[in-house]
Amino acid sequence: MPRIALTSPSVGIRGLFEYRPETGAPLKRLAHILLHGESPLTKGERELIATAVSHGNGCKFCTMSHAAAARVHFGDQHDVVDAVVYRGDASQLSPLMRLLLEIAECVRIGGRSVSSELVAKARQVGATDRHIHDTVLIAAAFCMFNRYVDGLQAITPENTEEYLQMGDRMATLGYDIEVPNAAR
Amino acid sequence: MPHVELTSPLPGITGLLNTFTEPAAPIRDLTQVIMRGENTLSFGERELIASAVCVGNSCEFCSNAHIAAAARYVGSAQQVRELLDDQAGSSSVSSDLKLHHLLSISRSVGQSGKNATPEMFAAARMAGATDQELHDTVLIAALFSLYNRYVDGMATDVPADASYYETLADRLTTAGYVAKGASNGTH
Numbered sequence: 466m467p468r469i470a471l472t473s474p475s476v477g478i479r480g481l482f483e484y485r486p487e488t489g490a491p492l493k494r495l496a497h498i499l500l501h502g503e504s505p506l507t508k509g510e511r512e513l514i515a516t517a518v519s520h521g522n523g524c525k526f527c528t529m530s531h532a533a534a535a536r537v538h539f540g541d542q543h544d545v546v547d548a549v550v551y552r553g554d555a556s557q558l559s560p561l562m563r564l565l566l567e568i569a570e571c572v573r574i575g576g577r578s579v580s581s582e583l584v585a586k587a588r589q590v591g592a593t594d595r596h597i598h599d600t601v602l603i604a605a606a607f608c609m610f611n612r613y614v615d616g617l618q619a620i621t622p623e624n625t626e627e628y629l630q631m632g633d634r635m636a637t638l639g640y641d642i643e644v645p646n647a648a649r
Numbered sequence: 650m651p652h653v654e655l656t657s658p659l660p661g662i663t664g665l666l667n668t669f670t671e672p673a674a675p676i677r678d679l680t681q682v683i684m685r686g687e688n689t690l691s692f693g694e695r696e697l698i699a700s701a702v703c704v705g706n707s708c709e710f711c712s713n714a715h716i717a718a719a720a721r722y723v724g725s726a727q728q729v730r731e732l733l734d735d736q737a738g739s740s741s742v743s744s745d746l747k748l749h750h751l752l753s754i755s756r757s758v759g760q761s762g763k764n765a766t767p768e769m770f771a772a773a774r775m776a777g778a779t780d781q782e783l784h785d786t787v788l789i790a791a792l793f794s795l796y797n798r799y800v801d802g803m804a805t806d807v808p809a810d811a812s813y814y815e816t817l818a819d820r821l822t823t824a825g826y827v828a829k830g831a832s833n834g835t836h
Binding site for chain 2: 469487524598609611613
């Protein structure tokens with residue numbers, strides 16, 4: 466049960482956005498820029514980073530919803546999401562993506578664990594400044610979103626069907642939108 | 650040395666926000682609303698809630714900057730550090746019970762959202778905290794968890810000179826968290 470009396474029946478972070486629209490608006494814009502804006506990483510790769518960080522932080526709502534969005538982006542290759550996030554098997558990914566996920570995990574644990582050596586290894590397999598930056602900021606941002614959702618115990622549906630619908634919406638429309646009818 | 654090339658030479662978060670301006674805009678807007686918008690929590694209380702997270706995450710740049718800013722509202726940097734260190738709430742600096750409980754929530758959320766227990770929220774409510782104050786405390790703690798990881802994850806420069814943070818505190822307590830306009834803002 467949420468720690469505060471929410472003002473809408475919307476689930477997850479949307480219930481929090483709607484509780485305080487003044488802070489909800491920039492939070493939605495940030496999510497949209499990070500996950501749908503311009504980047505050398507595909508939308509699927511960015512959703513995968515977001516999902517892995519959320520899973521590491523134990524945030525069920527963020528993990529389930531972003532995994533669903535990532536599966537939509539990966540299409541035929543959607544199994545890669547479950548392999549990486551739930552089975553710890555990154556063998557289907559490029560060496561670059563594997564290293565970026567390692568960087569994201571270091572950011573999750575604490576920013577200072579991102580070593581120069583790890584960044585150099587990522588550069589050797591093609592990482593640019595933007596790959597490094599976007600990975601670090603997405604990981605940092607999900608450490609915020611996860612804490613916001615779990616800290617206030619946002620409503621977390623048990624029904625996986627709800628996450629499929631959320632994932633479709635997130636993958637197609639992005640994040641900087643109003644969602645009528647209780648954000649489903 | 651930062652992990653990537655920055656187009657702004659400024660240390661800490663500032664060089665990042667000035668270089669990567671697109672995500673910086675909503676981050677700055679959010680920070681301005683939550684830290685300087687109309688609120689029943691004072692500027693000082695909000696800076697303390699932020700400082701508690703930065704200290705818990707051992708982010709040197711953010712801790713120095715926000716302790717300096719908090720000190721402008723509540724006294725000296727030493728008083729701020731004492732208040733943040735007094736996790737049991739036993740010392741006279743923790744006489745404000747509501748603030749003491751909000752700092753406990755903030756510290757916990759800084760570690761993990763799941764660490765903030767129903768008992769902590771109940772205790773803060775008993776001491777007078779409202780729903781929005783609880784919401785804002787959690788969001789400030791979450792936002793500074795982002796900042797700390799962004800600043801340290803990019804290995805930004807950390808000035809050793811204490812006067813740098815005093816200049817930063819001047820700016821945070823007068824202009825707030827909005828961009829300076831030119832490419833050399835201090836936050």
